[in-house]
Amino acid sequence: MPAPKIELHVHFEGTVRPETLLVIARRNGQRLPAETVEGLRQLYEFTDFDHFVRTWVLTTNCLRTADDFRRIVVAYAAEAATHGAVYLEGIFSPAERVRRGVGWADIFEGYADGAAEAYERHGVRVLLTPDVDRELAPADAEECARQAVRYRDRGVVGFGLGGPELAAPAKAFARAVAIARDGGLAFVPHGGEAGGPDSVRDLLELAPARIRHGIRAAEDDDLLAELRDRGVVLDVCPTSNLRTRVVESEAAHPLPRLVAAGLRCSVGTDDPAMFGTDLGREHELAARLGLGPERAYAAGVAGALCDDATRDHLVAVGRRAYG
Ligand SMILES: O=c1[nH]cnc2c1ncn2[C@@H]1O[C@H](CO)[C@@H](O)[C@H]1O
Numbered sequence: 001m002p003a004p005k006i007e008l009h010v011h012f013e014g015t016v017r018p019e020t021l022l023v024i025a026r027r028n029g030q031r032l033p034a035e036t037v038e039g040l041r042q043l044y045e046f047t048d049f050d051h052f053v054r055t056w057v058l059t060t061n062c063l064r065t066a067d068d069f070r071r072i073v074v075a076y077a078a079e080a081a082t083h084g085a086v087y088l089e090g091i092f093s094p095a096e097r098v099r100r101g102v103g104w105a106d107i108f109e110g111y112a113d114g115a116a117e118a119y120e121r122h123g124v125r126v127l128l129t130p131d132v133d134r135e136l137a138p139a140d141a142e143e144c145a146r147q148a149v150r151y152r153d154r155g156v157v158g159f160g161l162g163g164p165e166l167a168a169p170a171k172a173f174a175r176a177v178a179i180a181r182d183g184g185l186a187f188v189p190h191g192g193e194a195g196g197p198d199s200v201r202d203l204l205e206l207a208p209a210r211i212r213h214g215i216r217a218a219e220d221d222d223l224l225a226e227l228r229d230r231g232v233v234l235d236v237c238p239t240s241n242l243r244t245r246v247v248e249s250e251a252a253h254p255l256p257r258l259v260a261a262g263l264r265c266s267v268g269t270d271d272p273a274m275f276g277t278d279l280g281r282e283h284e285l286a287a288r289l290g291l292g293p294e295r296a297y298a299a300g301v302a303g304a305l306c307d308d309a310t311r312d313h314l315v316a317v318g319r320r321a322y323g
Contacts, residue, residue: 002084003293004321006300006314007268007279009212009235011091011162012069012111013060014271015076021059021273030062044243044274049194052244053164056271057096064102066110073114077124083279086317087125087304089188090115091160091212095132095144104147112154127305128156129188132176133163141176149183157305158209161189170202177206186305188235192216194246197223210235210266210303215247217263218254224261233264233303238285239277240270255289264299265291294322 016024018040025032033055034040043059046052063069073090080088094107108130115126130148132141148156159180161173170177170189177187186209192200193213197220203211204226214234217223227234236255241247247254258265267286269277277285283293301314 002082002280004086004297004317005080005084005279005283005293006087006266006297006304007080007085008089008210008233008266008300008303009091009237009268009270010076010080010088011093011271012072012076013063013092014056014274015079015269016063016072017273020072020075021062024068025062028062028064028068030064032062033058041276044276046244049244049246050164052274056274059274060093060096061100063097064100066106066113069107069110070114070117073111073126074117074121077118077122077126080279081122081124083283085124085279087127087300087306087310087314088118089127089129089158089305091129091131091162093133093162094130094147095136095140108147108151108154108156112151112156115155125306125310126155127158129158129160129305130156131160131162131188131190132173134161134165134167134173135163138172138175141173142179145176145179145183145185148180148185152184156185158186158188160187160212161191162212163190165191165194165199170206174206186210188212188305192234193241193244200227204230204232208232209305212268213237213241215241215254215258218257218261221261224258224263228262231264231302233266233299234258235268235303236265236286236291237268237270237282238289239275239282243275250285250288253289255286255291259290259295264302265296266299266303267291267296294318297322
């Protein structure tokens with residue numbers, strides 16, 4: 001049995017393995033930019049972060065029905081469970097689907113049903129953190145936040161910001177974040193991935209519950225100290241950083257610096273099907289970079305947006321496995 005794991009940073013749309021994506025696209029009458037598994041794999045050779053984001057938008061468009069969303073959650077929970085996952089917080093990007101004619105309810109109902117079914121069938125607790133990309137009009141982001149709040153009792157616990165990091169400052173979405181927060185959702189944005197320390201500071205003004213990536217905080221000692229003192233958990237995805245080329249090589253990855261600075265870092269796969277990774281391999285890489293499974297699990301417990309009973313359960317699971 002693999003050691004228990006908590007994954008806080010995974011995009012459900014990016015978990016769909018090429019074989020399955022081709023089937024879904026065909027069923028929905030959607031054209032993908034490649035028509036074979038090999039073709040998709042080649043498409044996933046990213047030249048830079050921007051190229052990755054553009055490709056992500058192209059390939060994830062074929063997901064369209066409530067049933068698609070439900071199934072991809074259940075399938076990923078099954079996969080992650082084989083690597084020891086006991087708790088997942090999954091991201092999805094509703095506005096990108098709505099823009100292409102999918103209804104809000106189909107998206108939220110599908111993901112919420114999937115989260116419930118994942119627990120029933122695979123024993124993995126799944127909570128949901130929809131996000132908006134930084135190229136979205138703020139008014140549309142506000143609508144997404146309102147929709148997310150409506151699903152608060154169906155497993156939606158957070159609201160995030162993703163996509164091209166340099167397209168707009170987080171502040172442009174302050175109203176959407178306020179709507180989410182007033183509705184009981186935590187703010188869990190991406191930042192410090194393609195953008196540097198200033199981009200992380202920009203997020204801190206909106207009091208994030210965690211930061212997705214945040215790795216470029218390692219370039220600034222004062223910022224590292226501030227993140228440590230505030231206890232902000234960073235959801236780090238090392239393979240993603242290598243594959244989108246925001247980090248040049250494994251040896252150059254800032255994770256050892258983050259760990260040395262006393263930051264709490266969880267380990268995530270980000271978009272495992274697009275980056276050719278899985279939760280087990282991601283933890284092997286994190287361990288090589290100085291972040292072992294026990295410490296990663298503790299960061300997961302600290303960062304999870306769950307209720308007290310679930311956190312107590314996660315603590316007990318961790319204690320049994322790691323002592
Ligand atoms: O590593 C990542 N960084 C930023 N955005 C990401 C990442 N992985 C997936 N997305 C998703 O890409 C979409 C593009 O507009 C966004 O919705 C974001 O959630």
